[in-house]
Amino acid sequence: MTLFRLECKTHCKTLLIWMIVVGILTLGLVSLFPAMKDMGLDQMKAMPKDMMKAFNLSDLGMLTTIKGYFGYEYQYVMLATGIFAAMLGTNALSREESEGTISYLFSQPISRIAIVGEKMLANTVLYTLYWLVSMAIAYLVCLMFKETGASVSDLFDGFTQLTFAGWVMGLTFLSVGFLLSAFLSSNKSATSLSLGLVFLTFILGVVGKMNNDFKGLLYASPVDAALPSTIFKSGIEWNYIVIDLVVIVVAGLLTFWIYRRKDLNV
Amino acid sequence: MPVIELSHISKRFGKFVAVNDVSFTVEKGEFFGFIGPNGAGKSTTMNMMLNFIKSSGGKIKLLGKNVPEHDLDVKKQIGYVPSDVRFYPQLRVRDLFCYTLDFHHMKGDSAELKRYCDLFQIDPQKKFGDLSLGNKKKVALVCALIHHPELIIMDEPTNGLDPLIHARLFRVLKEKQEQGVTIFLSSHNLKEVEDYCSRIAFIRSGKLIGVEDLTQVNQNVKVITVKADQLPIAVMEKIGATCVKKTDHEARFAYEGNMAQLFSTLSNLSPQLDDVTVANRDLEEQFMAMYERQEGERL
Ligand SMILES: Nc1ncnc2c1ncn2[C@@H]1O[C@H](COP(=O)(O)OP(=O)(O)OP(=O)(O)O)[C@@H](O)[C@H]1O
Ligand SMILES: [Mg+2]
Numbered sequence: 001m002t003l004f005r006l007e008c009k010t011h012c013k014t015l016l017i018w019m020i021v022v023g024i025l026t027l028g029l030v031s032l033f034p035a036m037k038d039m040g041l042d043q044m045k046a047m048p049k050d051m052m053k054a055f056n057l058s059d060l061g062m063l064t065t066i067k068g069y070f071g072y073e074y075q076y077v078m079l080a081t082g083i084f085a086a087m088l089g090t091n092a093l094s095r096e097e098s099e100g101t102i103s104y105l106f107s108q109p110i111s112r113i114a115i116v117g118e119k120m121l122a123n124t125v126l127y128t129l130y131w132l133v134s135m136a137i138a139y140l141v142c143l144m145f146k147e148t149g150a151s152v153s154d155l156f157d158g159f160t161q162l163t164f165a166g167w168v169m170g171l172t173f174l175s176v177g178f179l180l181s182a183f184l185s186s187n188k189s190a191t192s193l194s195l196g197l198v199f200l201t202f203i204l205g206v207v208g209k210m211n212n213d214f215k216g217l218l219y220a221s222p223v224d225a226a227l228p229s230t231i232f233k234s235g236i237e238w239n240y241i242v243i244d245l246v247v248i249v250v251a252g253l254l255t256f257w258i259y260r261r262k263d264l265n266v
Numbered sequence: 267m268p269v270i271e272l273s274h275i276s277k278r279f280g281k282f283v284a285v286n287d288v289s290f291t292v293e294k295g296e297f298f299g300f301i302g303p304n305g306a307g308k309s310t311t312m313n314m315m316l317n318f319i320k321s322s323g324g325k326i327k328l329l330g331k332n333v334p335e336h337d338l339d340v341k342k343q344i345g346y347v348p349s350d351v352r353f354y355p356q357l358r359v360r361d362l363f364c365y366t367l368d369f370h371h372m373k374g375d376s377a378e379l380k381r382y383c384d385l386f387q388i389d390p391q392k393k394f395g396d397l398s399l400g401n402k403k404k405v406a407l408v409c410a411l412i413h414h415p416e417l418i419i420m421d422e423p424t425n426g427l428d429p430l431i432h433a434r435l436f437r438v439l440k441e442k443q444e445q446g447v448t449i450f451l452s453s454h455n456l457k458e459v460e461d462y463c464s465r466i467a468f469i470r471s472g473k474l475i476g477v478e479d480l481t482q483v484n485q486n487v488k489v490i491t492v493k494a495d496q497l498p499i500a501v502m503e504k505i506g507a508t509c510v511k512k513t514d515h516e517a518r519f520a521y522e523g524n525m526a527q528l529f530s531t532l533s534n535l536s537p538q539l540d541d542v543t544v545a546n547r548d549l550e551e552q553f554m555a556m557y558e559r560q561e562g563e564r565l
Contacts, residue, residue, distance in 0.1 A: 002368040010356065100352030104362075104409070107316055107346035108369035111338050263319040266348065 003110060007122035011088070015126050018084050022077060022130075023137045029073045030066075030141045037064050037147060054206045056229050066146040067158055071229035074138065078166060078223055079198060084130065085170035086194035088123045089177020091187050093259060098186035103266045112260050120178060120252065127170050135163045158232045165226035165236050172222040172244040173198060175251040182258040185265040198223070219243050267330050269294050269417050269448040270315070275324030277310050277472075284310045286472040287324070292450060292465075297443050299463035300452040303557055307472040308452040309349055312421055316346055329416060342370065345410030349421035349452075351402040355395025359405050362394055363412060370413040382408045385434050400426040407435060411442075418442065420451040424458060436462055456550045468556055475556065488528070489551065490519045493541040505531050510555060515540075520547060 056075055062068025093116065096102040105115065139159045146155065173194075180193055205221030208214050218224050218240075225240030270292035277285040285307040292298045300308050314321045317334040326333040328340045353362055367374040383390055386404040394405060403426050410418055418439070424432050436458065439449055453459055459466060460480065468475045490507065492498065497517045499509055505527055507519035521528060532542055 002365060005368075006354070006365060010354070099355075100350060101354050103318070103348040103350070104353045104406075106318060107341065107344070107348070108366065109338055109341040110369060261320070266313060266318050266350075 001118060002108075003105070003115060003118040004122045007092075007119055008126065011122075011126050015130055019130055019133050022080065022134050025077060025080075026074070026134070026138045027141050029077075030070060030138070030145050033066060033069045033145050034147075036069060050210050053209050056209075056227055062229070062233075064147070066142050066150050067155060067232045068229070070138070070142055071158075071227075071232040074228045075223070077134070077138075078169070078226060078228065079202060081131065081134070081166065081170055082173045082198040082202075082223055083194055085127050086173040086177040086197050087191060088127055089174040089179075090181050090184070090190040090194050092119045092123055092178055093181040093255075094184035094187040094190055097184075097265045098188065100266065102264050106264060112262075113256060116178075116182075116256050116259050120175075120255075123174060123178075124171065127174055128167065131163070131167050131170055135159060135166070161236050162226065162228050162231050165231055165241065168241055168244045168248075169222045169226035172225075172247050175248045175255070178255045179251040179258075182255045182262065222247075267294065268292060268327070269296075269329055270298075270450060271325075271327035272311070272315075273325045273327075275311070275314060275326060276322045277307070277314060277319065278322045284472050285314070285321075288469065288472075288474045289324075290467050290474060290477050292448060294448055295443060295446050296465060297439070297449045297463050298451070299459040299466035300450065300469070301454070301456070301459060301466055301553065302469035302475075306469045308469060309421055310472075311469070312419060312452065315419065316341070316344070342413075343416040345413065345415035345418040347403070347406045347410045347418075347420040347423045349425070351406040353394050353402070353405065353409075355393065357394050358390070359388060359392055359394055359397070360390035362405060362409060363390065366409045366412060372413055374412060379408075379412060382411065385438070386431055400428060400431070403427060404431060411438070415447065417448045417450065420449070422452055422454065424453065424455055432458075456553045459553070460548070460550060468553075470556075486522055487547040487552075488521045488525075489545050489547045490521055490528070490532075491541075491543045491545075492517055492519075492535075492539055494539045496538055498535050498538070501531065501535060 055072075057063075057072055063072060096105055106112075139156070142155060142159075143152065146152075176197060177194060180197075181187075181190070184190065184193075201221045202223050204217045205224040208217035208219075208221065208224075222240075222244055224230075225237065225244055230237070268291040270290075272291070273289045274287050275285060275289070276283065276287055288307075288311060300311070302308055310319070313319045315326055315328060315333060317337040320334065329343055331340050333340055357365070363374070363379060379390075382388070386408065388401065388404050388408065392401075394402065397405065403423065407420075407423060410420070424435065427435065440462065443449055451463075464481055465477060465479050467477045489510075490502075492502075493516050495515060497512065497515070499512070499517060502517075502519050502521075503509065505521075506523050507521040507528075509517055510520050511518040528544070532539075532544075536542075
């Protein structure tokens with residue numbers, strides 16, 4: 001488990017920075033809620049219905065409760081979370097090659113399977129830590145700014161479900177990122193691939209929502225499986241979760257398979 | 267039992283053949299040199315031995331075990347110094363040593379580590395990324411030594427080392443060799459190869475040109491350099507000398523034969539010669555000739 005420790009140590013600074021930035025972002029967004037709640041939302045009613053749907057804002061009345069408001073605003077943090085997870089994945093294996101550190105690592109007695117396995121484990125732990133802390137901050141901030149009369153236990157239930165669904169979403173991006181990482185021999189394109197992966201699937205989800213003919217596309221969008229507004233309204237949609245889990249397992253196995261056969265660039 | 271056994275290994279990158287049907291063996295306790303011009307395929311061969319890249323054909327056996335099937339077992343017994351030392355830049359040197367020992371499930375001997383650090387003048391508190399080229403190389407050397415490997419594979423290890431450290435490194439390597447450790451190094455420094463290696467393999471354009479036993483190289487070969495307006499090429503060739511180099515007024519011959527005959531020929535020629543020297547041929551010169559020789563020629 002030496003590589004596991006090395007990997008955790010390498011990323012602990014990045015992890016801390018992401019947790020702080022997302023924490024501040026959450027605080028900033030939620031602290032606007034008391035002011036937003038009392039503002040008239042009439043102008044927004046003029047927006048076309050489909051457009052509202054695309055922004056996951058079909059029920060404007062929701063915005064006057066903390067759950068509704070948070071559920072809407074936090075989808076953007078979900079996107080950022082997806083990007084964080086995808087970046088952890090796409091960099092994980094490719095960075096060793098582009099920085100040349102693989103020539104040290106792979107001359108040690110460690111198998112390629114162990115390299116992938118320990119890296120997956122370390123990055124899963126890092127991501128899980130990030131997500132738990134982010135959710136804990138978000139929950140506390142929501143408690144601070146909630147409207148009078150909002151049910152704490154109801155909010156807690158919503159957050160438990162969101163924590164789980166969001167965790168699975170991140171793991172999906174992480175494992176697809178790992179798969180890309182096994183193909184790459186440099187991490188130069190890792191960031192753009194991560195952004196592309198998250199936004200592309202998100203846009204597929206938007207198309208799926210706007211046009212009933214393409215409803216199936218929703219399943220290709222991990223972010224939609226963990227959309228806070230949907231989860232707060234109707235709970236976890238298990239179909240999505242199952243699809244994500246299948247993607248995680250398949251991408252994970254493929255990563256091992258490809259990395260074992262790969263010529264490492266030294 | 268040979269420690270390194272390469273049989274008919276090849277490596278293709280697309281259409282380009284970087285290593286072409288290379289076979290040789292290295293016995294336990296040998297100090298083996300691997301030399302050849304830039305781009306000859308030395309690093310590629312070593313990368314296959316360490317399973318960084320897969321061979322396109324042939325069989326590799328290290329320490330009696332097949333690679334890549336048993337590369338995990340094999341790597342427990344190998345110390346490797348890459349030609350381009352790029353270790354984790356954010357780690358301190360001492361952390362790198364600790365991680366290396368951890369990977370080998372060894373506790374390490376702090377006295378030994380201190381000895382290496384003093385010997386090679388390494389500051390273990392520094393961050394690896396802040397070190398100079400030569401200092402990085404030294405850290406890589408220590409990382410390849412601290413787990414007491416049976417086989418040390420080094421790709422141009424002395425590139426960037428100052429002369430003092432260079433001498434100390436070879437003293438350590440010689441010590442290791444005397445304890446039965448096998449040393450395999452690629453190098454462009456012919457002097458060090460001549461001084462330390464017992465055998466060498468010469469590779470060019472991916473093909474193995476030959477394997478030479480340096481302990482048995484014929485020291486009787488003389489190099490004769492003559493300066494004259496009319497170079498006596500024909501006369502010299504008649505007594506069996508081969509012209510290895512020729513300019514307008516100077517020619518160099520390699521000669522392996524009767525010295526009396528050589529001197530009588532030279533004295534007959536002396537009126538027309540401006541200058542003549544006869545010297546023992548050193549290995550460096552012999553290697554140089556191999557570098558200069560045309561493709562396809564044998565050793
Ligand atoms: N990944 C690769 N893809 C394509 N060609 C490669 C690759 N790696 C090496 N080569 C080519 O294979 C040949 C052998 O390269 P190698 O690095 O083994 O040479 P070398 O003998 O180590 O040379 P040097 O003394 O300069 O280190 C070179 O022509 C190189 O361009
Ligand atoms: Mg090389």
